[in-house]
Amino acid sequence: MLETKRISKTFNAGTPNEVRSLQGVDLTIEDGSFVIVIGTNGSGKSTLLNAIAGTFLVDSGSIHIEGQDVTRWPEHRRARFIGRVFQNPFSGTAPNLSIAENLALSARRGRPRGFGWALESNLMAKMRDTVRTLKMGLEDRLDNAIGSLSGGQRQALTLLMATWLKPKVLLLDEHTAALDPKSADQVIKLSDDIISREKLTTLMVTHSMQQAANLGDRLIMMHRGSIVHDLRGAEKRRLRAEDLLARFEDLRRADQLDETAAELLQRAYV
C-alpha cells in the first residue's frame, strides 16, 4: 500500500520563479490497484511520481510504502520498493552496457551488490526466456549494447527491468509519450499484461485520453498541484475519452474565470 499524507513541494521558493508543484496531496492506493494520473501541463503529475520515488524530498507531509515511513529516504534506498519507467527511453537503461548487463542490474534492485558474477548462467537462462516473451527477437542479442536499440525496444526492456523483482509500487511516467504510435501501443499492451498478471500496485501518468479511459481501475486528475477528481469502480469503468476532455474543458473555464475575476478585483481595488 502506498500512502501520501498532505505532501507539498515548492520549487525555487522565494524567487520570482516560485512553482508550487504539490499542494498537500493526500492519496491512498490499495495493493494491486492500477491508478491512472492525468492533468494539465504543470499540474504536478510527474512531480507526484518523483516525490514518491524520492528524486527530491518533499517540503512537508509524509510518504508511506508498505507501512514504512520513507519520507526522508534517499532515492536509491526507496528503490527496493519501487520500479520505474521514465518518459525518456534513454533514462531507464545504461546505453553502453549490454541488454544482459542491464537486466542483471535490475535483478538486484534494492539488494546488496557484492563480488558475485553479474551474468551467472541461471540468470542468463531466465533472461532469454523472459526477453523472448517480448517477441522482439532480442533474446539472441543479449550481448548487444542497449544503446543500439530503438526507443520502443528500450522502453519494453526498461519495463521488464522495473518489474523483474516484483515492486511494491510501479511508477510509469508517460512512458510511451516519446514513442511512435505502433511502439507505444506495444509498450502499453505489455505494461497492461505485466500489471494484471503480477497484480502490481501502479501509478501511471499519461497524456493519452484513450489510455486513461481504457486502462486501470482508478483515475485521478490533477490541477495546480492538487487532486481535483478521483474516480474509481463503476464510475471509472463508465469513463470515456470524451468525458475526460469535458472535464479538462471545465478546468480551463474555471481558470479563465479565476483570471477574469482577479482582473475585475484588480481594477476595483488597486
Added chain:
Amino acid sequence: MSLLIGSMTIGFILSLLAFGVVLSFRIFAFPDITAEGSITLGASVAAALLVGGFSPLAATMAGFVSGMIAGAATGILHTRFNINGLLAGILVMTSLYSINLHIMGKSNIPLLTQTTFANTAEKAGAFVLGGRDSLNVWGWEVSTRDASIFVFVIVMITLVSILLYLFFLTDIGTAMRATGDNSQMIRALGVSDGNMITFGLAISNGLIALAGAILAQYQGFADVQMGIGMVVWGLASVIIGEALVGTRQLGFAITGAIMGSVLFRLLVAIALRWGLNPNDLKLITAAFVFLALILPNLLAKFSATRVRSTARA
C-alpha cells in the same frame, strides 16, 4: 637495447596509471586531478616503509591502500559536500603535496641500498639463469637485471588487468560502469551513485598510487615532484590505446590502456633520443592530448564539408 627495455618497463608500470585514468575519465567522465598527488603518495609511502625496513610487498601494498584513501577523499568531497569534481581533486592533490613531504620527511628518498621489488626480481632472475649476468634475446645482449624486472612487471600488470577485468564483471563492477553511463537509472535500481563514484575513485587512485610505488622502486628513488603532469600523461596513453583498439568492449579498453602506455613511453624515449629537450616534454604531451581531443571533431567537420561540396558539384 637497454634503453628500449627500460622504456617498455616504465610504459608497463605506467599502464596502472592509465587504468586509473580509464576508470575516472572514461567510466565516470570524472576529471580526476587527484592522480598527480596519489602517484607521488604511493611512491612516498612505499619509499618510507622500505627505508623503515618493511618488505617490498608490504610497502607496495601500503602504497596502493594510501592511494585508495586519497581517491575516497576526493570522492567524498565531491559527492557528500557537492564540491565540483575538478576542484575536489585539486584540493586533495594540493594537500597531498604537504602530506607527501611529511611522509618522506624530505623532498626525495633514494632507494639504492634498500631491498626493492627490482632487487628481488633481479635475484630471482639470476637464480633462474644460473647466475649469468646477461642473456641473449634475438641477438641482443640484455642484462639479467633488466630482463628479470621486465618479466616481473609484465606478470604483475597482466595479473592486475585480469583482476580489474573480472571486477568489472561482478555485480558491483557492473553497477559501477552503469553509474557512469546513466546515474538516474542506477539510482532507480537501488544503487547510491555517490558511493559508487567514491568507491570507483578509490580504486582508480589506488591503481595510480600502485604505479607510483612500483615506479619509485624501479627508478630507485621517490620524489615529491614526480606526479607533475601525470594526469595528462595518463590521458595521452589512454587516447593512444583507444585509437589502437577502440572502446567497444571492456577488455579492449584495458588492453588498449596497456598498449597506449607502452607505445607512448617508447615515442617519448625516441623523441628524447633524437634530441628533444626534456624540459619541453610536458608541453608537447599537453599539445598532443589537445590535438587528440579536437582532431575527431575537426575531421568530422572536414568530411562533412567535403560531402556537402561534392553534393553541390
